[in-house]
Amino acid sequence: MITLIAKFLAALNANSRPGEIAAGFACGIMLALIPAGNLLWIVLFIIFFFLKIHLGTMFLTIIIFKLFIGVMDPLIDTLGLLLLQQKSLEPFYIWAVNSPVLPFSRFNNSLVMGGFVSGVILWIPFFFIGRLLVGFYRRGVRDKIASSKLVRFFEKSPILRKLTKAMRKAGAVYEGWKA
Amino acid sequence: MKKTKVPKLFKKPLSEKKLNRKILRRIHVESERKFLNSKLEKREGDLFYLPEELSKEDLKHLRKIAKAVKKNRGVLVGWKAAIILVLILGISGFNFFLKNRLFETAAENALENIFNGAADMEEPRLSLLQGTVTFSHLTLADEDRPMRNLIELGDTVLSLDMPRVLSRRIIINEVSCKEIQFGTERAISGALPDRDPEEGSEEPGKSSGNAVEEVKTLSLEIGRQSAENLIDQYRESLRSPELIESVREQYTDMNERWVQRIEQSDSRMETLEAQSQDVLSTDISSIDTVTEIESYLGKLDTLQSSIRDTRSFLDQTYSEYQADTASIRDTRGAIDTAIEEDIDFLKDAVGSFRSDAAGMISSTARPILREKLGKIYIYGEKVLKIYNRLQNGSEKKQSRFADKGRRGTTVSFPYRDYPSFLIKKFEISSGASKSSDFTELLISDITGDQETWGKPATATFSGSPPVGGTRTPLRSELSIDTRDSAEFFMESNTDIAELPVQISEGLNTLSIASMQAVSDNSIQLSLKPDLSGEGSANILLSGMEITYSDTESIVGNALSQILRDIDSAVIEADFGFADGTLTDLKVRSDLDQLLGERLGEYAREQADQAAEEAEKLFYDYIEDELAANESLNREISRQGSELIDDIRATESLETAIEERKEALKAKAQAEVEQKAKELKDQAKDKLEDIGKDLKLPGF
Numbered sequence: 001m002i003t004l005i006a007k008f009l010a011a012l013n014a015n016s017r018p019g020e021i022a023a024g025f026a027c028g029i030m031l032a033l034i035p036a037g038n039l040l041w042i043v044l045f046i047i048f049f050f051l052k053i054h055l056g057t058m059f060l061t062i063i064i065f066k067l068f069i070g071v072m073d074p075l076i077d078t079l080g081l082l083l084l085q086q087k088s089l090e091p092f093y094i095w096a097v098n099s100p101v102l103p104f105s106r107f108n109n110s111l112v113m114g115g116f117v118s119g120v121i122l123w124i125p126f127f128f129i130g131r132l133l134v135g136f137y138r139r140g141v142r143d144k145i146a147s148s149k150l151v152r153f154f155e156k157s158p159i160l161r162k163l164t165k166a167m168r169k170a171g172a173v174y175e176g177w178k179a
Numbered sequence: 180m181k182k183t184k185v186p187k188l189f190k191k192p193l194s195e196k197k198l199n200r201k202i203l204r205r206i207h208v209e210s211e212r213k214f215l216n217s218k219l220e221k222r223e224g225d226l227f228y229l230p231e232e233l234s235k236e237d238l239k240h241l242r243k244i245a246k247a248v249k250k251n252r253g254v255l256v257g258w259k260a261a262i263i264l265v266l267i268l269g270i271s272g273f274n275f276f277l278k279n280r281l282f283e284t285a286a287e288n289a290l291e292n293i294f295n296g297a298a299d300m301e302e303p304r305l306s307l308l309q310g311t312v313t314f315s316h317l318t319l320a321d322e323d324r325p326m327r328n329l330i331e332l333g334d335t336v337l338s339l340d341m342p343r344v345l346s347r348r349i350i351i352n353e354v355s356c357k358e359i360q361f362g363t364e365r366a367i368s369g370a371l372p373d374r375d376p377e378e379g380s381e382e383p384g385k386s387s388g389n390a391v392e393e394v395k396t397l398s399l400e401i402g403r404q405s406a407e408n409l410i411d412q413y414r415e416s417l418r419s420p421e422l423i424e425s426v427r428e429q430y431t432d433m434n435e436r437w438v439q440r441i442e443q444s445d446s447r448m449e450t451l452e453a454q455s456q457d458v459l460s461t462d463i464s465s466i467d468t469v470t471e472i473e474s475y476l477g478k479l480d481t482l483q484s485s486i487r488d489t490r491s492f493l494d495q496t497y498s499e500y501q502a503d504t505a506s507i508r509d510t511r512g513a514i515d516t517a518i519e520e521d522i523d524f525l526k527d528a529v530g531s532f533r534s535d536a537a538g539m540i541s542s543t544a545r546p547i548l549r550e551k552l553g554k555i556y557i558y559g560e561k562v563l564k565i566y567n568r569l570q571n572g573s574e575k576k577q578s579r580f581a582d583k584g585r586r587g588t589t590v591s592f593p594y595r596d597y598p599s600f601l602i603k604k605f606e607i608s609s610g611a612s613k614s615s616d617f618t619e620l621l622i623s624d625i626t627g628d629q630e631t632w633g634k635p636a637t638a639t640f641s642g643s644p645p646v647g648g649t650r651t652p653l654r655s656e657l658s659i660d661t662r663d664s665a666e667f668f669m670e671s672n673t674d675i676a677e678l679p680v681q682i683s684e685g686l687n688t689l690s691i692a693s694m695q696a697v698s699d700n701s702i703q704l705s706l707k708p709d710l711s712g713e714g715s716a717n718i719l720l721s722g723m724e725i726t727y728s729d730t731e732s733i734v735g736n737a738l739s740q741i742l743r744d745i746d747s748a749v750i751e752a753d754f755g756f757a758d759g760t761l762t763d764l765k766v767r768s769d770l771d772q773l774l775g776e777r778l779g780e781y782a783r784e785q786a787d788q789a790a791e792e793a794e795k796l797f798y799d800y801i802e803d804e805l806a807a808n809e810s811l812n813r814e815i816s817r818q819g820s821e822l823i824d825d826i827r828a829t830e831s832l833e834t835a836i837e838e839r840k841e842a843l844k845a846k847a848q849a850e851v852e853q854k855a856k857e858l859k860d861q862a863k864d865k866l867e868d869i870g871k872d873l874k875l876p877g878f
Contacts, residue, residue, distance in 0.1 A: 015208050015247035035585040050259050070585075077587055084590040097592045100342030111587030138208060 004063070007056030012134065013142055016054065022130025024054035028061025029126050030119030032069050033076060035111050039104035073111065080114025185229060185238065186245035192226035193219075205251040211244055278305045282312065296320030296329060297369035310339035320369020321362070328365055333358025340603075349600045356607035359620070416524065419517035419797075423804040426510045430811035433503050437818045440496055448825045451489050455832050458482045463842050472847045476840060483836045490829040497822045504815065511808075518801070525793040598628035609642075615650055618642030627661075635660035652676040661708075669706040675699070680720065692728040696720040711757040721747040741773055 011021050027048045034041050048058060083089065096102040106112045188202065198219070206212045218237060219227040233241070282305040290298035302315035313336050321329040335356040343350035458478050466472055605622035622638040629635060638657040643650035655673040676699045683693040699719040706712035723746050727739055748770045755763035 015206060015211060015244070015251070017205075017207055017251050035587065050255070050263060052253065052256055073585060073587075081588055081590070090592070093590075094592050097594050100345045106589075108590045108592060109587045110590070111585050114587075143210075 004056050004060045008054075008060050011054050011056060012137060018131045018134035018138075019127075020052060020054045021057050021134050022127045023051070024057030025061050025130040026123045026126040027053055028058040029065055030116075030123055031058070032062050032065035033072070033115035033119040033122075035109070035115060038106040038109075038112060039101070040107065040112060040116060043105075076114035076118055077110045078114070079118055080110030080112065083113050083117060084108060084110060185233070186242050188245040188248060189229050189241060192222070192224075192228050194226055198227055202248055205248045206244060207251070211247075214240060215244060274307070278307065279303050283314075286312075290319055291371060294319055294329060295322040295371065296325065297371060308341075310341035310344060312337040312339070318363075318365070318369075320365060324362075325368040325370035326365050328363045328369065329361070331358075331360040331363045332356050343597055348597045350597055351602040352604065354602060354605040354607070357609060359607055359609060359618075417521045417797075419514055419521045420801060420804070422510065422514045422517045423801050423808065426507060426514060427804055427808050427811070429507055429510065430808050430815065433507065434811050434814055434818075437500065437503075437815060440500075441818045441821050444493055444496055444822060444825050447489050447492060448828060451485055451829065451832065454482055454485060455835075459832075459835055459839065463839065463846065466843070466846070467850070469847060469850060472843050472850070476843055479836050479840050479843070483833065483840075486829050486833045486836065490826065490833070493822060493826045493829060497819070497826060500819050500822060504819065507812075507815075518797070522790075522794050522797060525790060525797065596631050598626040598631045600628070601626040601632060615643055618644065629660065629662045635662070635665065646678060649677070649679060651678045666707070667705045667712065668708040668710075669704070669712075671702075671704045673700070673702045673704075675702075687728065690728050692726040694723060694725045696723040706756065711755070713753070713755045715754070716750075716752040718750040718752075719747065720750065723748065742770075745770075745773065 008021075027044075031041065031044060031048070034044070049055065084093065093108065097108060107116075193202070203212055203215070206215065218229060218233070218241070220230060222228050229241070280303075283300050283303040286303070287298040287300055297318075297320040299318045300314050300316070302313075304313045306312070313334070314332075315334055317330075317332040317335065318328045319330050321327045333356070335354070337351060338353045340350035340352050458475075459482075461475060463475075466475055602625040603623065605625060606620070608617065608619040618640075619642060620638070620640045622636065624632060624634045625636045626632045636659045638659075639655070640657075641654040643652050645651070653673070653675050655671065657669070657671045659669050661668060678698045678700060680696045680698045681693065686692070686694060697720070699721070701717040702714065703716075704712065704714035723742065725739075725742055748768060750770075751767045753763075753765045754761055
């Protein structure tokens with residue numbers, strides 16, 4: 001967990017593309033919305049794994065959002081049921097359930113369907129929100145935080161040493177952080 | 180001191196366009212961008228250059244910027260791409276080097292689990308994308324006979340329904356196979372080392388000895404020619420000997436009983452006679468006084484009372500005697516009736532000679548068919564065993580993708596379920612089509628889960644396997660239905676044409692040493708899940724060549740005459756299975772009718788002769804018994820006569836006593852009258868004397 005936080009902070013403060021971090025954030029939310037343990041989740045995870053997105057951000061987002069996703073489940077369930085009970089989509093569902101691979105995605109589960117659709121819909125806004133936040137952080141906040149007394153105090157604390165060590169391991173420590 | 184070099188990215192002069200698109204666009208920290216811009220100098224040609232003299236710190240900073248720019252290029256990460264590459268190489272390596280070996284091991288293990296015998300596969304080739312499997316040779320050992328193969332396959336191709344296989348179901352579209360052989364010998368034992376052979380497996384040919392014994396015990400009625408045998412055979416069915424025996428016992432019992440009763444009667448009669456002799460020997464004339472008369476009358480009364488008692492006893496005895504003899508007379512009458520009925524029965528029995536002979540072919544064929552048809556049951560049992568293994572292996576496992584946390588609501592859609600194992604079409608053949616050695620096997624819908632698939636497994640075999648040096652056209656249709664709603668577990672219809680038949684055992688009762696023929700067979704069999712069932716067989720024998728062992732006998736003679744002009748016969752059999760054994764077998768043959776008619780004529784002659792012989796022998800048989808009864812009857816009659824004589828003697832005695840009593844009474848009367856007269860006279864005399872002495876006054 002600490003390593004993930006360190007990687008996220010390192011990426012946030014280093015010369016990483018804001019899009020990578022924002023994509024990791026959006027993909028993390030998408031994977032958090034979809035219940036794990038089905039082919040859809042696994043396939044999405046593999047795709048995200050091999051794309052150039054920030055995995056630390058994605059994992060951190062999954063872990064954090066999974067803690068609170070239960071609150072959203074009623075909404076996701078309602079959305080999923082709404083979609084699954086659409087008469088116009090029934091031929092597609094029948095075809096899908098009789099196809100060889102798609103049933104493993106458990107698409108006919110309301111949480112899976114609702115989570116996937118809401119994840120796809122929310123991916124774009126969360127991506128851009130992520131980008132804006134990273135940009136906002138790097139433009140206005142990062143330098144102030146870096147030069148604050150609190151950060152300087154934490155620099156000397158064991159926790160921060162552990163964080164910086166983790167950052168070194170990640171190989172992306174921002175040089176200006178110490179400056 | 181190591182000299183710090185300028186990063187490669189900045190060695191060459193950069194155009195403004197290149198600087199913006201390839202460098203500045205990939206620097207996402209404003210301070211870094213400013214740093215780079217502050218170091219770049221715009222010279223001739225609108226190109227940007229780094230100054231020749233840069234501090235170590237600047238060079239280090241530029242190297243980090245160059246590294247970050249490089250890192251921010253593209254959408255793939257190098258090490259991730261390497262993973263994909265490794266995966267591709269791994270799959271390719273597996274495809275070329277490992278998959279065939281793994282397939283061979285998996286297939287052999289699966290076959291060994293199902294058939295419980297060693298499986299060996301050669302040159303397996305597996306194509307995962309196409310879903311095809313081929314191998315050049317496969318042997319599968321027989322569980323019951325490890326030194327033989329249950330099946331041996333040549334070049335074989337297997338086509339899978341890959342989309343269904345991805346659904347964790349083994350759906351086989353087609354299987355083609357060449358050079359199939361059954362029961363071939365193995366060089367090494369096919370028994371699996373860690374599996375004990377099942378106990379109680381029936382040894383082949385074990386029942387043949389029983390069949391021969393059964394043939395021997397099946398006695399044909401045509402051998403019972405003699406009346407002695409006939410009477411011996413039907414002794415228990417005859418009524419008269421039993422009745423005669425019963426009457427004899429009654430006679431003996433009655434005789435013994437009446438001997439005692441007669442002795443008692445005689446004893447009483449002797450006592451009575453002795454008593455009578457004493458009383459009746461007295462001369463009545465010698466009895467003069469009244470007192471003597473009275474005394475003698477008293478003796479006569481006593482004797483008369485004894486006579487009456489004896490008479491009453493004798494009457495009672497005679498009455499019982501008459502009742503006993505009447506009962507015996509009735510039984511004797513029943514004996515006569517029974518004898519007549521028994522004679523008729525024996526004549527009928529002699530007549531049944533013909534009808535019994537009429538079933539001789541069926542009777543002879545029955546044990547032979549019993550042995551042959553029993554093998555069908557063994558095959559049915561094997562099929563059921565294999566299907567049970569398939570069914571056990573088809574039990575659905577719980578999905579590993581079960582959702583343990585968030586459950587949601589699962590919406591069901593119409594779903595065409597597939598069983599976990601299915602062979603849609605299994606077709607194999609050997610030899611060229613339309614040639615005599617063409618053999619074809621087609622099996623459809625093989626699955627251990629027929630409830631899901633909704634169809635029974637069917638198999639059709641057609642070919643001309645060599646039997647005894649000649650090819651025998653064979654066509655068999657088999658249906659195996661393990662669904663709960665199915666009435667029969669297995670139904671089969673087999674036609675075997677031109678099958679050479681040579682039988683040298685079990686025909687002795689027909690006086691036939693051996694028989695050769697060509698048979699056309701049609702066998703239907705239906706087995707229920709509990710292995711009970713029923714079936715029928717129709718066998719047409721043609722070109723019969725028969726060698727007789729005994730043409731002198733009636734059967735041999737009749738058969739040789741009848742079959743001289745006949746070279747074909749039809750044998751029909753209906754049979755039933757239960758508890759693993761052949762329980763019911765009914766065999767019919769058209770030869771039975773032919774033989775029956777021919778033998779009937781002889782049988783009728785023999786029947787008449789045998790009936791006469793039977794009647795004569797029957798009377799001989801009961802003669803002694805009847806004679807004994809007659810002797811006893813005479814003895815009993817004599818006893819009756821004695822009783823009558825005794826009764827008559829008592830009557831005579833009684834008459835004699837009555838006469839004597841009358842005589843005595845008359846004598847007593849006379850005596851009384853005599854005495855009275857004498858007294859009267861004496862009184863008269865006395866009175867006259869008194870008158871004389873007495874003087875009367877005045878007269």
